Amino acid sequence: MKKILRVNMANQTIIEDRLPEEYLGLGGRALIARMLLNEIPPACEPLGRHNKLIFAPGLLGGSKVFSSGRISIGGKSPLTGGIKESNGGGTVGLKLGRLGYSAVVVEELTPPGKSFCLKITQNGAELLDASEYWGLGVYDATAKLRERFGKQIAVSCIGPAGEMRLTGAGVANTDTDGVPSRYCGRGGLGALMGSKRLKAVVIDDTGSKFIEPAKPDELTMLMKLYSQYVEESPVINSYKSYGTASMVMLNNALGGLPTRNFSEGSFEGAEKISGEKMHDIIVARKGKLAHACMPGCPMRCSNVYVDEQGEPIVAPLEYETIALMGSNLGIDDLDAIARLNYWCNDLGLDTIETGAALGVAMESGWLSFGDAEGAIKLMEEIGKGTIAGRVIAMGADTTSKVLGMVKRPVVKGQAMAGYDPRSIKGTGVTYATSPMGADHTAGATPRANIKHTSPEGQADLSKKVQNTIPIYDDLGLCMVAGAALGAHLDLVAQIVSAQLGINYNVDDLFEMTGKTLKWEVEFNRRAGFTNLDDRIPEYFCEVPCPTVNTVFDVSDQDLDGVHA
């Protein structure tokens, strides 16, 4: 039986129920979209009592299907004012799924002066006083929770940035080592969790089992095929050695690597911050490569980046962080980038949003490009809660407005990720038109065999990718698996059929993703968004990226056709 948990923060009542019929067959991003459209007033204050914070594993959550334990977190975004789903790896989705939950819905606001942790076990859920954890960084808070409740727990947690309701804040999730660095980073969901004064969700699935597949023999056979496709994929092979940081040199070659606040698309220090360099440093210092963030992951794209003494600085170091906190800041030192990443993780901040905000700050002259020490000092300001720190932690849009900067690398208030929209135009279309705001995970296009600097065909490409990605987000599958499964969606449909005991085909997968996007676009429409919000900022349409000598020139008509 699929269950739903409703937690009322105003009176601390918790109700467990069967998943209502209208939500059956939905998981992850799709379930979040449907629930938000049904249950919250689209025009509500994101930090007010009508907004809801939803934790939803995918449809395959809790199963033995490889890398199907992503956790989707959603709500009305305090950053964009639109709908938001952000998903992360680690063990939270798996454990919630094993306990039989399709969704945990956090409603209303906690009375002043109180704060809570939500503990979920096989015997039900309870809210516990969180005053001893409130104010702590993500790493300390998680360590204390693991000390109190045991190392078997999974934790979703916010840091001081979320507690201060700053819109660059995300939600951290623990990985297989209990390290809280798998972020549902985007859209300010940490601020939403902070508005509810919910410091952490603790999940102890002791006594539970994997959700049994309806057709075990068939699923075993399908998993063999899945492994084989992963094993054969040159892309996943590259991720195992170089992590997602593989992208650095590729994107640098395409002229799409954000450099000094998106002023250029290639960085003279790219090799020093490349996946190849990261690989060599981790090997020499005896860190970890091919690390799995979920149990049993066959892709293992993660890593543990260590200092010269072999002590972990941060795990993992990922492409988007390297792009936004490295080249985008003119910083060519992986150790410095890893330290900034650690600071973000501990404060509970999205590295993309924060890197983009720091890029704007550097261009304004507040500090200089390449000034890693200055950037770390600003991170300390965020920790202290000073106004200067809060400006940065609100993200790139607020920072650019406070500093009077016309160049704003944002769409719908959310910072662009590690792809310049002028150089990788399909991803530019995704930034412009995704209901999520500028978000590469909604439809990254570098993989497509297309001339990335040409405006032709980019809207169709982005539309296709935006309609495909929710397959992974709805099922709880990792997007990295897409490199192997993307050409075999029939296998994905067969896996769903074997696990859930329903008759599912590829058309059904796309019917589900079509609904997901339709509900999201409709939520935004009701929240006041129009097609004028589906645009790339003026700067990128008028000033060419010097590396590729072109502006973002996909027509408004093409953009408006994406979700028409």
Place this chain on the structure above:
Amino acid sequence: MEVEITLALGLEKYTSQNKHSLRLEVPPSSNIGDVVAILALPSTEPWLITLNGRQAFLETELSPEDSIKIFPMLAGG
């Protein structure tokens, strides 16, 4: 004519030569597709290719001393 080839991010193990970087003698007016065929890269997978630092395609024609870099088609980060 000779061209220079780099196989990025571990791609060399999918080629017959198994070398990270190499120089190759090719007939005049060869294109990148000809080079990919000589390297015997599996044709089931799309590759992202740059020529002298700019995106190029299988049908792009080569000149002497061109520098070609071939990447796996990465999905994102």
